[in-house]
Amino acid sequence: MIAILGTGKMGEALLSGLVRAGLRPHEITATARRPERAEALRERYGVRVTDNAEAAKSAETIILAVKPQDMASLLAEIAPHLAAGSLIISVAAGVTTGFVEARLGGEVPVVRVMSNTPVLVDEAMSVISAGEHASEAHLKRAEDLLSPVGKVLRIPESQQDAATALSGSGPAYFFYLVEAMVDAGILLGMPRAAALDMVTQSIVGAAIMLRDSGEHPVILREAVTSPGGTTIAAIAELERHKVRAAFLDAIEAARDRSRQLASG
Numbered sequence: 010m011i012a013i014l015g016t017g018k019m020g021e022a023l024l025s026g027l028v029r030a031g032l033r034p035h036e037i038t039a040t041a042r043r044p045e046r047a048e049a050l051r052e053r054y055g056v057r058v059t060d061n062a063e064a065a066k067s068a069e070t071i072i073l074a075v076k077p078q079d080m081a082s083l084l085a086e087i088a089p090h091l092a093a094g095s096l097i098i099s100v101a102a103g104v105t106t107g108f109v110e111a112r113l114g115g116e117v118p119v120v121r122v123m124s125n126t127p128v129l130v131d132e133a134m135s136v137i138s139a140g141e142h143a144s145e146a147h148l149k150r151a152e153d154l155l156s157p158v159g160k161v162l163r164i165p166e167s168q169q170d171a172a173t174a175l176s177g178s179g180p181a182y183f184f185y186l187v188e189a190m191v192d193a194g195i196l197l198g199m200p201r202a203a204a205l206d207m208v209t210q211s212i213v214g215a216a217i218m219l220r221d222s223g224e225h226p227v228i229l230r231e232a233v234t235s236p237g238g239t240t241i242a243a244i245a246e247l248e249r250h251k252v253r254a255a256f257l258d259a260i261e262a263a264r265d266r267s268r269q270l271a272s273g
């Protein structure tokens with residue numbers, strides 16, 4: 010039995026991925042704070058929706074998917090109800106395995122995960138790190154759960170905040186880029202729908218080339234950039250506006266925010 014505690018956007022994305030990967034609804038228990046949310050999950054997936062204590066009691070694997078700010082109270086609620094040997098998988102940004110271990114007591118195995126919303130289309134990037142009492146078998150269990158919905162990479166926990174900033178938040182940067190490029194199309198007089206199509210297909214094509222060609226992004230970009238041509242005219246403006254420096258600062262800010270989150 011797998012329990013997902015705090016089934017909001019990320020919890021539901023994981024839940025739908027597990028169902029697509031072949032888990033049967035009766036093998037999954039979900040929890041939510043609002044009754045209408047609980048009802049929606051029950052209807053949409055046919056899973057059991059209970060309270061946190063009940064879900065924690067009967068699950069071998071417990072996925073914690075509440076906001077970092079809600080983690081301490083959730084851990085206090087489930088601590089007395091954990092079955093011996095249950096694996097705790099936390100997907101919350103910034104929350105360390107030490108934070109979870111200290112509040113659950115005993116030698117509870119904890120795996121920290123940072124995934125991202127492309128889990129909805131089985132293209133997640135999930136990075137995982139073991140807590141003090143998590144064994145190879147626990148890491149493998151987390152990998153088995155996550156690999157049907159995307160790529161999984163093991164990283165030292167010291168790199169989790171950086172990974173949160175890069176791949177956890179990463180999809181948002183690409184959506185933001187698409188919004189900005191579509192706005193540029195509007196500025197040039199393109200219809201909005203056509204501009205969105207053009208930009209979306211360009212980003213999908215570029216992403217697939219990047220993933221499948223094995224080429225470095227610089228090589229791929231140079232192949233588009235003709236001497237004296239249009240692309241270099243655009244890149245000169247991006248450099249003038251320090252877009253690269255803005256990315257370095259932005260992702261560093263996200264890493265710092267991830268570090269702050271566990272302390273509330």
Ligand SMILES: NC(=O)C1=CN([C@@H]2O[C@H](COP(=O)(O)OP(=O)(O)OC[C@H]3O[C@@H](n4cnc5c(N)ncnc54)[C@H](OP(=O)(O)O)[C@@H]3O)[C@@H](O)[C@H]2O)C=CC1
Nearest residue numbers: 015016017018019041042043074075076077079101102124
């Ligand atoms: N969104 C993303 O791209 C990513 C998010 N994450 C992490 O995932 C976690 C969840 O984020 P996200 O899904 O965006 O947030 P949401 O607010 O969508 O989901 C959190 C859910 O937890 C529920 N909840 C809160 N407290 C309790 C409780 N005590 N018992 C049961 N349910 C509870 C909330 O209920 P209610 O709605 O009723 O308040 C809500 O449905 C965060 O820790 C975040 O850091 C990680 C990677 C990517």
Ligand SMILES: O=C(O)[C@@H]1CCC=N1
Nearest residue numbers: 102173174177178179
């Ligand atoms: O913005 C956030 O805090 C979460 C963590 C990574 C992506 N979304």
